[in-house]
Amino acid sequence: MTDRAVRLTRLSYVAAPALLVVYGSIRLLVEGSREPGAAWITGHLAFLGGVLFFGVLCGGLCRTVVVAAGPVRRRVARVAWAVALAGVGAAAVQALIDLYVGFRAADKPEMSELFTRVQDVPGVLPVVYSVVPLFLYLGMIALLAALGGSGAVRPLVLFVLGTVAIAANLNFLPLGGLCYLLAFAPLRHRVPGPHDPGAVISSPAQVG
Secondary structure (H helix, E strand, O other): OOHHHHHHHHHHHHHHHHHHHHHHHHHHHOOOOOOOOHHHHHHHHHHHHHHHHHHHHHHHHHHHHHHHOOHHHHHHHHHHHHHHHHHHHHHHHHHHHHHHHHHHOOOHHHHHHHHHHHHOOOOHHHHHHHOOOHHHHHHHHHHHHHHOOHHHHHHHHHHHHHHHHHHHOHHHHHHHHHHHHHHHHHHHHHOOOOOOOOOOOOOHHHOO
C-alpha cells in the first residue's frame, strides 16, 4: 500500500459519511430533490461518491485488523470485508440506476415508470435494493467488532445508532451520516502505513 493509498483511505473515513450527510440534506431540504433535475443529480452523485468511499473505508478497517489482531479476528475481518464490498457494489449500482433515471426522465411520472421497468427485471429488487445492499452494514458492523479493544466500542455503537436512524426513516439520513462521521473520523489515524508489518491483505476473491 503506497503513501497515496494510505492518504486516500484515511480521507475516506471522513468523506464517506460527509457525502452521506450531503445527500441526505439535499434530499430533505432542497426543493425538487425528489424529481428529475439538478437537485436529484447532485444528491445522487454525492450518494454514489459516499458509497465508493465506504468501499475504501472497509478496506482500511480490514487492514487495521490484519495488522493488530490475532488470526481469528483477521479471518473474520477478511470475510466481513468481502461481504461489505458486495453491499458496496449493490448500492453503487442502485445509485447509477437513480442517476440514469434522473437524466432520462422528463418529469416525476416518467421517472416512476422508468423505475418500475428496471425493478420489474427478475432479481433486480433483491440484488440491488432490498437484500444485498444490507451486506454493507452487516460487513461494517463485523469489521468494527473485529477491531476489538475499548476504542472500538464507541464507533460500533455510533455506527449501529446511525444505521437504526436511517432504517427508521430516510429523512434521518443526515443524522445517520453524522453518527457515522463521529464513529469513523477518530479511527482514520489507525490505518496502517505502507511499511507497517502485516499491512498487506488478501483480495476478497482469495478469502476462504
